Amino acid sequence: MTVDRVLPDTDAEDLLALVREIARDELAPHAAKHEEAGQFPREQFRLLGRSGLLGLPYAERWGGAELSYEVYLQVLEEVAAAWMSVGVGLSVHTMSCWALAHHGTDEQRDRFLPDMLGGDLLGAYALSEPHAGSDAAALTTRARRDGDAYAVTGTKAWITHGGEADFYTTMVRTSDDGSRGISCLLVDAATPGLSAAAPERKMGLTGSTTAQITFDAARVPADRRIGPEGAGLRFALEALNSGRLGIAACAVGLAQAALDEAVAYAAGRTQFGRPIIDFQGLEFVLADMAAAVDTARATYLDAARRRDRGLPFVRQASVAKLVATDAAMKVTTDAVQVLGGAGYTRDFPVERYMREAKVTQIFEGTNQIQRMVIARQLKSA
Incomplete structure (x- = not known):
């Protein structure tokens, strides 16, 4: 499913179209085999580097694209929807460049950042x-x-x-x-x-x-x-605030992929003489899944826009990470249920999506930690 987005300009629209093409042709076809074999997708990261996607939010002077976080996170969502391991890897790589890009000296940035952002280094x-x-x-x-x-x-x-x-x-x-x-x-x-x-x-x-x-x-x-x-x-926590938005975007991409798979299966599966998507009980499940995905996407975009405007976004980043990853866990679980017995087999990707969703509630700060951050922000407001 192609999700309509509000993008700032035509260049951003063209970028997202390029990312969808890469995701469709170069990532999605390889995901299942690599995951089954436990094979690290280094060639795919090199492809992202050659395509200019490993340094999107950083300065052009050192090889970045100087894009807003709003656009970068939408790119991340598209990558994660095709292959979660690559989406998470892109988010981690971006976070690993944070301290140098924002707190290094110009001499250090001149020396290290071009290769880090250009794809030669992961x-x-x-x-x-x-x-x-x-x-x-x-x-x-x-x-x-x-x-x-x-x-x-x-x-x-x-x-x-x-x-x-x-x-x-x-x-x-x-x-x-x-x-x-x-x-x-x-x-x-x-x-x-x-x-x-x-x-x-x-x-x-x-x-x-x-x-x-x-x-x-x-x-x-x-x-x-x-x-x-x-x-x-201090540098680590600053990077984590932005990194949590990356994980939120990845979680939304994963949930969107699970929703798309569930809708396609329900539309093609016939029981009692009609597609199962026409049964109200299943319609409601799919509607709740869609509502969870759309809500989660809205939270990370809201936080990203605040970040891009230079406004405080720590609470919003934790809200986005919490909401998006909880949504990913629920949506992927529901997708397995929609597919029934087929969903429990490795013939369909939803069981993998469900397994992948769980860790999003744990890394970059567990969701219990996110609740602590949100509460502290409320008390200090």
Whole structure:
């Protein structure tokens, strides 16, 4: 189904048409086989890079497209609707470029950003640890200054693109001053002492590699520190605010794909002499699914427009992430129900959509954390 959108200009409309073409011809046909095999879609990320889609919201000076977040998120939705692992990967890569793009020096940006935004390098965002997930300020990965470098020791967990990325935007502890003792390093994946564990065995997004990353006295040049020492957690949380919008858009794309599959199946399946889509009980299920998708899309677009206008959007980003991912879980579950026994088989993609939807309620801050953020914003208003 082609969803009508209100786009700012003709260029944005042309971009979205290009993305739909790529999604239809280059992503969707490969998704099921890659996911079944647990095969990382590196060639698809290279294609996105060659198409100019890995740096959409960043400055043209360094190879970005300088697009609004409103447009970027709609691109992300289209990609995720075709292949969720690639959509999530695009969101994570964009988030991994955040600290450098917004807080790096011009010298650092000139040196690193063109390849990061142009598609030659794929990024990962290394914040979480085995014992520091929702409580990011409790991270213990230590970076000790040693001459013109930092010696980094510790383990990062649940890293999307772990072992596949070319660089890791990594939050490390440079002092014991709590949340003010965390700094941000841009770590080359080829750094001696950096290694990836075996990929996690997940229920969904099996084409998207997730793994622990271990630093064993890995020497990271000091000129790869982004911003001053102690500013890392602030950078991380800023990136997460925008990253949550990325996950919201991906969740909407996944839910839209499930809705489209359910409608197509219901229109073609006949029982008691007529298509099952004509039965009121099923009509109501499909209508509720459509309402959930449209509502979720509206929340992420509202937050994106606030962000683009320079207005506060932290609460709206958490609302969007909460609403969109809960909607994705419900819509994909309902899609399996609409298809009945067929929906429970791997002959149709809705069982995969359902498995993929679950993690959207967990990463980039669990939905319980989103509720905490929303409540705090209300109390401080």
